[in-house]
Amino acid sequence: MRLMTIPPLQTNLFKNIYPDTPKTEGIKYAGSKLKLLPQILWLAAKTKPKTVFDGFSGSTRVSQALARVGYSVTSSDQAVWSETFARCYLQGGERAKYSLLIKHLNACKPVDGWFTEHYGGDPSGDVNNSSKVKKRPWQIQNTRKLDAIREEIDRLYLDPITEAVALTSLILALDKVDSTLGHFSSYLREWSPRSYKTMQLKLPLIIDTAMNHTVARSDIFDVASNADVDLAYLDPPYGSNNEKMPPSRVRYSAYYHVWTTICLNDRPQLFGKVHRRVDSKDDVAASVFEEFRRAPSGKFLAVDAIHRLLKATTAKHIILSYSSGGRATAAELNEALCDVGKIIEVIELDYRRNVMAAMTWTNEWLRDAQEPNREFLFLIKRF
Ligand SMILES: C[S@@+](CC[C@H](N)C(=O)[O-])C[C@H]1O[C@@H](n2cnc3c(N)ncnc32)[C@H](O)[C@@H]1O
Structure with missing residues (x-):
């Protein structure tokens, strides 16, 4: 399959739209959103939040950026290192x-x-x-x-x-x-x-602000519905759509x-x-989002988890990060998103998709072994 040509005018749009992206710091981290910070901050600003939940905080790059631009941040991840980084950067004083x-x-x-x-x-x-x-x-x-x-x-x-x-x-x-x-x-x-x-x-x-930030080490399903925030940023692991990829290769606890x-x-x-x-063995530390298997129903476990997560998240606005290389197909993801809210914006790294009809973006989410995976951000307003 061929990818659609991207209009040249849209290139580097976000470098101009969010020129003051703050400096952050972090380890080398698979799936770090360092390069997407301008886009995430731009989308976040559209919703005018006071409080933001970063539910898969990982390297904490996003939590740091959100805190630096003045939001009160709740940073959470199931990984112990992420809790350590968040305490340092958000609560160090x-x-x-x-x-x-x-x-x-x-x-x-x-x-x-x-x-x-x-x-x-x-x-x-x-x-x-x-x-x-x-x-x-x-x-x-x-x-x-x-x-x-x-x-x-x-x-x-x-x-x-x-x-x-x-x-x-x-x-x-x-x-x-x-x-x-x-x-x-x-x-x-x-x-x-x-x-x-x-x-x-x-x-x-360390970010020294007067703002109060919260840090947790939790499974997302234990916190998403309790986080009393205006905006939730969700960046789950994408797993892999490669049938031959052993699951241990895409697991954060193993990495x-x-x-x-x-x-x-x-x-x-x-x-x-x-x-x-x-305790980093696959049968002990598995995350459902890293699952590559199907449930008995035939549905991929990772796709089902994203749907459940979107439903459980109570924030009025949600920004979801996802990659075209992940387990969910565009149609499955679209179905999950539209089930919980209205898609307001879809951004592909460096390109803004103006989504009048939600299905527009799915046409551009094509899988081709020759093409690199493409990063998407979805801003949705819950029903
Ligand atoms: C794509 S990374 C997030 C990257 C992060 N946004 C950044 O910029 O560094 C996904 C994260 O999800 C975490 N994770 C996986 N399963 C989880 C779960 N069930 N609950 C909470 N965190 C989970 C992993 O520890 C990993 O840090």
Whole structure:
């Protein structure tokens, strides 16, 4: 199938429409909406909200941007790292008060510990022959720092927000010196150039506003109907429409298992070549949105979950992110959206679709193995 030609006039529309997109910070994260922040902020502004719920906050890029432009944000995700980032960025308060702590942590003397044993590799070893040196996400000069700093964070008995600032700073520093493709379900065969650098903790870009923000770690179905907000931004995992893709490949808990362990410092039981936490196994940590299977009814479980979520969300306006590579077809998604409200706007990354009739956008959501997936944003007003 061929994609429709996009009118050239619409290109880069959003760079002009939302020129003051605030600066945010975050780890490398599959599905991060960093590039869509201008579009999300533009859509959000149309609804003139005071309170916004970011229900799949992930890297917290969207929560940060929403907070920076002045909304009161409720940030929630089921992942422990996301809760840590949200506490740091949204609730940290005055940034300068953490300077001494970050300096103190940077000065910790490196030690060999649990993280070095399981995630540290020695670049002076022969990657192919040595049983000592396997593919690992970090070089030992950095895991030894990690071991020291993580122990020190526990030893200091910090309050939860200060601890979140320290952990966020530690994770961001590690993210800059990793030897991965951006996740931890496989590691690079050769050391990446950045992995030779020694990590350095920096003060996170904490947002110090007078506004109150709320942070939760929850399954979306436990919070969506209780979040008393004007606008909900929903960015569920898209799963995959590739029948051959094993489900573990698209699961956040499997991708980012090490961030969970760094946050919890719980020395979990590990399994497999990349030393994943046992509780990140597919049969333990599955999210229904990452499901690639069908229910006995024949309906995809992930598609059914999106429909249930839209119905459960009580906010008057909802912005839903979805990709043409996700489980739901355009027709299925359209049906779910139209069941709960009126579609006001549909945006494709960099292009605005003027939707007079809801089905217009579905014509442009075509699947072609040769074409990259396309990101869509839907603004709907609930009935
Ligand atoms: C596409 S990512 C969100 C990315 C985020 N908007 C950003 O910009 O970084 C999807 C997120 O959904 C979370 N997630 C998956 N299933 C969930 C569930 N049932 N409840 C809450 N969060 C869930 C994952 O942990 C992941 O962070």
